[in-house]
Amino acid sequence: LYRTRDLFHRLPGPMTLKPAMGGLAVGLVAVAFPPVLGTGYGWVELAMAGDLTLVTVLLLLFLKGPMMAVTIGSGGSGGVFAPTVTLGAMLGAAVGMGVERLLPGLDLPLAAYVVVGMAAVFSGAARTPISTLIMVAEMTGGYGLIVPAMLANITAFVVQRALTHGSRYPTLYQSQVESREDSPLHRSVLVRRALEMLDDEPLDASDLRLPRLISLLRFGEPIAIQEGAGVLASIHVAPGSELDDSTVEESFSKVEGATAVAVLRGQETLVPRGQTTMLAGDQVLVVATPAGHQALTELATASTTSVPTTSVPTTTA
Known part of the structure; x- marks a missing residue:
């Protein structure tokens, strides 16, 4: 996201045209695949209901992130929470569909994979494992997914810190610091x-x-x-x-x-x-x-x- 922003800053030309360039790039992709537009919450609901094909899930998984980076990095208006949650939901849905095909007798609801995927991705990207667990409890109205979400959050948090150690932009939020100190x-x-x-x-x-x-x-x-x-x-x-x-x-x-x-x-x-x-x-x-x-x-x-x-x-x- 922030490297894309730096790339747009280095491009020649007036700053007022760069959001238009980003919008044009996103628009061209959206002509071929409209689900990349918007917050993605509607597609998350469809994924929970099991109404998406594996192809749609994978396309959203691989296109939503770059389109978010181009939109915000070019200077366009948008947020990072909803696209990140959508990415996590699609990752969870893809894992759930894969498990369902490999182990058809396991019979776990796809919505559980979607919720845990959302929690894991946002927990790692924003480095917020505890608050994301609270979000899971609020979304599901219970504590049935707390343990799997906790395991997924910890794994994502540890892996993300290891992969971004020494990085210029280690988290989803540029101004985020390690601790209150x-x-x-x-x-x-x-x-x-x-x-x-x-x-x-x-x-x-x-x-x-x-x-x-x-x-x-x-x-x-x-x-x-x-x-x-x-x-x-x-x-x-x-x-x-x-x-x-x-x-x-x-x-x-x-x-x-x-x-x-x-x-x-x-x-x-x-x-x-x-x-x-x-x-x-x-x-x-x-x-x-x-x-x-x-x-x-x-x-x-x-x-x-x-x-x-x-x-x-x-x-x-």
């Missing part, structure tokens, strides 16, 4: 919860066992703590700044209300001591008052000749 929307909530757990104990770098917290602060905004009385922030050391090639003791003696918690150097996390030297490119994790944070930011960005300093007690962690 990776979501920018939940970033501040998770960090605040982590800080609440540390609130009763002095924040010492030797006790910092929060690699996810560190990764969030590498690129995030300062996190307010104690109702805004302080911040947890990451200070980037710029080349030629006051902090560049300076020890923690020397630099933090110039700032009141700031404590160094950790020095992030590449993939390495250093415990800051008084004689720990900070280098350009380092990120220094600090707990500070708003004024202290502002002063450190100025020291980390200004040249060594432009920042006046005043001596205050050292507050290194």
Whole structure:
């Protein structure tokens, strides 16, 4: 889907014509095989009722996906849920018809294969195995297909993750992330919860066992703590700044209300001591008052000749 979109973006010509190109391609296919048009829900119902031939099922299975990709990738209007569900239904119907021909005495309803196929394909494509099980229970009005759907969902989920590992577009939804910890929307909530757990104990770098917290602060905004009385922030050391090639003791003696918690150097996390030297490119994790944070930011960005300093007690962690 998204590779098709990238392909259309690379094509020469005005963007306003590209949806028309996609529509023309889909229209030509639809002239020969009209079922590729629309959401496909009607064909899903026919598949459940056993009113589709194997040829129709296979044609829908192999054509619906590409037509969805061309429609949306070219800039046309459409969604991904209904076509994906239709693909799963056709896959389940094809499997059910095959089993019926190979094992005629098994006598399982074709609708069961259709529902399980829908659940498995969407579970893998969208990486939503649990919510898809709920969908199965709602569609069937019972729990008779929960176990086979669960097995199919888990299999599809594991296989999809293995096949798309390292892929640029691993799921059906481009903005989908691995977990809440990776979501920018939940970033501040998770960090605040982590800080609440540390609130009763002095924040010492030797006790910092929060690699996810560190990764969030590498690129995030300062996190307010104690109702805004302080911040947890990451200070980037710029080349030629006051902090560049300076020890923690020397630099933090110039700032009141700031404590160094950790020095992030590449993939390495250093415990800051008084004689720990900070280098350009380092990120220094600090707990500070708003004024202290502002002063450190100025020291980390200004040249060594432009920042006046005043001596205050050292507050290194």
